[in-house]
Amino acid sequence: MKIGLLQLCSSDQPDENLAVTTDLLRKAAEGGASFILTPEVTNCVSSDRAHQDRVIRTETEDATLSTLASEARALGIWLLIGSLALKTEGGDGRYANRSFLIAPDGRIAARYDKIHMFDVNVSETEQYRESAGFRPGARAVVAATPFARIGLSVCYDLRFPHLYRRLAQAGAEILTVPAAFNDTTGAAHWESLLRARAIENGAFVLAPAQSGSHAVHNGRPRRTWGHSMVVAPWGEVLADGGTDVGVILADIDLAEVARARQRIPSLTHDRDFEGP
Numbered sequence: 001m002k003i004g005l006l007q008l009c010s011s012d013q014p015d016e017n018l019a020v021t022t023d024l025l026r027k028a029a030e031g032g033a034s035f036i037l038t039p040e041v042t043n044c045v046s047s048d049r050a051h052q053d054r055v056i057r058t059e060t061e062d063a064t065l066s067t068l069a070s071e072a073r074a075l076g077i078w079l080l081i082g083s084l085a086l087k088t089e090g091g092d093g094r095y096a097n098r099s100f101l102i103a104p105d106g107r108i109a110a111r112y113d114k115i116h117m118f119d120v121n122v123s124e125t126e127q128y129r130e131s132a133g134f135r136p137g138a139r140a141v142v143a144a145t146p147f148a149r150i151g152l153s154v155c156y157d158l159r160f161p162h163l164y165r166r167l168a169q170a171g172a173e174i175l176t177v178p179a180a181f182n183d184t185t186g187a188a189h190w191e192s193l194l195r196a197r198a199i200e201n202g203a204f205v206l207a208p209a210q211s212g213s214h215a216v217h218n219g220r221p222r223r224t225w226g227h228s229m230v231v232a233p234w235g236e237v238l239a240d241g242g243t244d245v246g247v248i249l250a251d252i253d254l255a256e257v258a259r260a261r262q263r264i265p266s267l268t269h270d271r272d273f274e275g276p
């Protein structure tokens with residue numbers, strides 16, 4: 001089957017981002033993709049709380065979700081909206097960083113709220129406190145489709161291998177890692193971590209990414225790493241999106257999951273042990 005990754009450079013204007021995303025989604029479908037994926041925070045990249053409060057909507061009011069779900073239906077494709085920043089009802093006023101799997105009939109087949117929050121000082125000038133704006137999820141999700149079982153994750157989750165272990169042990173054959181990796185840690189770690197998750201779990205890793213220069217964050221534009229990737233279960237990088245905004249297409253053979261797991265059955269060799 002053919003996979004389409006959308007590499008975006010989302011701004012802090014959801015309407016603009018939706019127009020670009022819709023256009024690229026149609027291109028990916030024209031290119032033959034039957035499963036298309038968008039990056040983390042497809043609808044809005046911003047760290048300005050007052051601005052976010054003006055433009056971010058709840059799940060039921062969000063135009064990105066309803067429009068892309070209708071597009072998926074019109075195109076007859078499976079769609080992973082990597083994530084949307086959404087207002088949540090109740091709770092403490094923080095947003096959800098929520099991933100959606102949309103079926104070809106336009107219905108929501110699965111939702112997943114990012115579990116691990118990026119509260120990190122990347123350098124003295126680049127600091128993130130994702131948990132100040134977003135409320136973390138607490139439930140891992142595997143969704144069944146006619147072509148594969150899909151384990152959902154988002155961005156910084158990539159650094160927590162036990163999450164992917166659980167997803168693979170629950171049957172996931174494809175692991176999705178939509179991201180907005182920053183360009184410092186992206187250069188150092190992105191490809192290695194993606195390949196490690198694919199190899200250690202014998203699964204395809206599909207990682208659509210934000211790329212380029214976004215809305216100002218801590219007084220400077222926020223830069224993301226791009227390099228959207230498709231990684232095979234044996235660890236080969238089947239596609240690397242570079243840094244341009246656009247569509248990345250890759251053919252995958254899902255039989256490779258069983259082949260990789262037969263050659264190295266480590267997924268079934270976990271053992272309980274004591275200490276340290």
Ligand SMILES: O=C(O)CNC(=O)[C@H](CS)NC(=O)CCC(=O)C(=O)O
Pocket residue numbers: 040041044045046085097117118128130155156157159180181182185186
């Ligand atoms: O802020 C938003 O709008 C949405 N959230 C994100 O983009 C998050 C928090 S800043 N980014 C990451 O998790 C990058 C992880 C990363 O770069 C690493 O693990 O090295």
